[in-house]
Amino acid sequence: GAVVSQHPSRVICKSGTSVKIECRSLDFQATTMFWYRQFPKQSLMLMATSNEGSKATYEQGVEKDKFLINHASLTLSTLTVTSAHPEDSSFYICSARATGGNTGGLYNEQFFGPGTRLTVL
Amino acid sequence: AQSVTQPDIHITVSEGASLELRCNYSYGATPYLFWYVQSPGQGLQLLLKYFSGDTLVQGIKGFEAEFKRSQSSFNLRKPSVHWSDAAEYFCAVANTDKLIFGTGTRLQVFP
Numbered sequence: 490g491a492v493v494s495q496h497p498s499r500v501i502c503k504s505g506t507s508v509k510i511e512c513r514s515l516d517f518q519a520t521t522m523f524w525y526r527q528f529p530k531q532s533l534m535l536m537a538t539s540n541e542g543s544k545a546t547y548e549q550g551v552e553k554d555k556f557l558i559n560h561a562s563l564t565l566s567t568l569t570v571t572s573a574h575p576e577d578s579s580f581y582i583c584s585a586r587a588t589g590g591n592t593g594g595l596y597n598e599q600f601f602g603p604g605t606r607l608t609v610l
Numbered sequence: 611a612q613s614v615t616q617p618d619i620h621i622t623v624s625e626g627a628s629l630e631l632r633c634n635y636s637y638g639a640t641p642y643l644f645w646y647v648q649s650p651g652q653g654l655q656l657l658l659k660y661f662s663g664d665t666l667v668q669g670i671k672g673f674e675a676e677f678k679r680s681q682s683s684f685n686l687r688k689p690s691v692h693w694s695d696a697a698e699y700f701c702a703v704a705n706t707d708k709l710i711f712g713t714g715t716r717l718q719v720f721p
Contacts, residue, residue, distance in 0.1 A: 530714075533700070604652065
């Protein structure tokens with residue numbers, strides 16, 4: 490099956506520093522990757538859609554200068570939280586959508602990574 | 611606007627009992643619907659999905675869901691719950707290439 494990995498699984502950093510989170514599709518190529526944020530005991534909120542070779546599309550209310558997304562290859566997208574502050578502490582989850590899809594319809598299934606727990610002190 | 615509602619925030623059942631988790635959606639066209647499970651500190655695992663065809667969908671781990679267009683519902687069921695089913699369950703609807711998630715239902719299983 491399609492496997493998506495994230496690295497690191499946990500990270501603790503000091504306020505003001507930047508943190509990079511990697512999302513990799515291990516056994517398939519992903520033209521599109523998605524980044525979600527999940528607060529404790531809450532649902533997943535889409536932050537941005539990342540397309541290989543182009544700029545990410547951010548959801549309303551998400552600061553693109555704060556959350557830098559790079560999708561340089563068909564198997565790797567990175568999320569960099571710049572000048573992190575305690576309020577950025579959260580669980581960040583990525584997903585990847587296979588190139589070409591598998592339904593033939595409007596929607597192509599997303600495969601989720603295991604998530605990254607970010608704690609900013 | 612598209613939305614997903616999971617009316618039950620927290621459900622507790624005894625091991626071996628049956629389970630039904632509710633999901634209602636709001637979507638103008640034919641929806642693509644999903645149920646995901648999330649164990650603590652983990653990512654999401656797809657349980658099942660509905661795109662078209664038979665309205666009763668079978669998934670992994672013994673779960674099934676029924677799509678009822680007249681009720682705008684996609685409820686998840688399992689005839690006999692196991693302790694390992696304790697987790698957070700999310701219903702989602704696809705809006706073109708984006709997933710819209712419900713707020714989740716936390717399932718607790720007592721022995």
